[in-house]
Amino acid sequence: MSTFLDAAHPETPPAGTTRFRPAVHFTARDTWLNDPNGLVFHDGLYHLFFQNNPYGNVWGNMSWGHATSSDLLHWTEHPVAIPCDETEDIFSGSVVVDHGNTSGFGRADAPALVAIYTSAYKTASEHSGTQAQSLAYSTNGGMTWRKYEGNPVLSRNSPHFRDPKVFRYEGNQGACWVMVAVEAQHQKVVFYRSEDLRSWDFLSEFGPANADAGEWECPDLFPLPVDGDPDNIRWVLIVNVNPGAVAGGSGGQYFVGDFDGVRFVPEPGSLVAPAGLSSFADPEARSAALRQCLWLDWGRDCYASVSFSGASDGRRIIIGWMNNWDYANELPTAPWRSSMTLARELRLTAVDGSARLVQQPVLPEPHGREEPPAAAGISTAGPFELRNEALRLQDAVPGRAQIIEAEILAGTADRIAFRIFGSSDGTAGTILSYNPATAQLSLDRRQSGNIGFHGKFASIESAPLVLEDGLLKLQIVVDHCSVEVFAQGGKVVLTDLVFPEAEHLHTWLSAQGGPATVLNLAVSTLT
């Protein structure tokens, strides 16, 4: 939910804003948004800058919008931070806190926030036809920004060089700034280094590799310990790809490997196609290999995920854009359009000997959530046997997000299914189901409500999921127009948008083909 602090915007949202407006996912008040930009934690506040059209609710006039939050769930929208002008659109990028005042934009005792963004030059610019990296800085905690007069600071005379993510790298030779960016149409991540954020030296490049059917966008690179072991650090390189992601259209892949301050070297286990899947002649082998790549999310609607800089205690928290370029401009909401995913904390864990990401949504502990309104005859406490009869859970509640947590022993069931945003006759709804025989978790939105606004919207997505000691563990966050599924403690994530009928608020759980045992089942809500 967002509030807007700007005299130009009245307190009361205009009519039409509430339909599908999420409770705990960020949306702009009455405009368009896409990628999260400049995610930074500073002075107790999370800043979310974002690709924004301040003048409309389709993509265009790209500028950096701005919102802040203290809990990553409830956001306050602020006036546009870096607006486009007649010479440039402000494309995606990142923000760092320049603690050492290396850039000279702040003071040693009052560090500036420095935004590194892509100038997408327009015809009125002398750089027209190129994309290059530029700086803006803030000396008041991110609330207002000034562009650096020496922009751009890094150009390759390329039309598709964008999305810089900058971080402080501490190596044997001392500390420096490292930038990861993309040559989007060459499916390459490019690495640069700088002492002062103003001048940049080329280090190396990576790619194409794995999913390379579309443009590479919005990269990120960071270290994480494997299972919390500080002596076992791996580097994670996130590369968003559009189109050509596993569920179709836009999506985020990642590689696990090492970064020595110059070069990223992936572990062999995260390289399914070292020269890129486009090098596969056989389409069947290509689609099988696409499913072997490492995906942040197996759903249709999680793109451009990047992480916060400066999050405390070494936490690595990402936010994605909950949308897909396949149909993004047509989503049936107004006047706002598009939202972010929940913030998700990333960890690395060993899975069959290889380091893999797990994601947990950033949510209050259960005692910090609300009890859903009690509905007569509905019991969700385990353990109990689940048979053919569908069990009705608490309804979704308008104005609140619903969190469903379940641990289910699959037993002899051949299908375990949740129907979310269901109609009372049990026909319509979004179906989340697990099939033990195929070991696939599927999210089916073909009967989810309004699917007609775009030909590519109706879809069913699936992810490989291995039961652990026979157990299926699910955390499902349902919020007005989205279903985010974190399975097996976050090893498998599926995110889909859905646009249900207003009265389709029922949730059911069923097992088919044999009984399953529900060990735990809890429903809570958040506003």
Ligand code: FRU
């Ligand atoms: C990704 C992207 C970025 C670009 C921005 C423009 O969704 O295409 O590569 O910087 O959106 O809005």
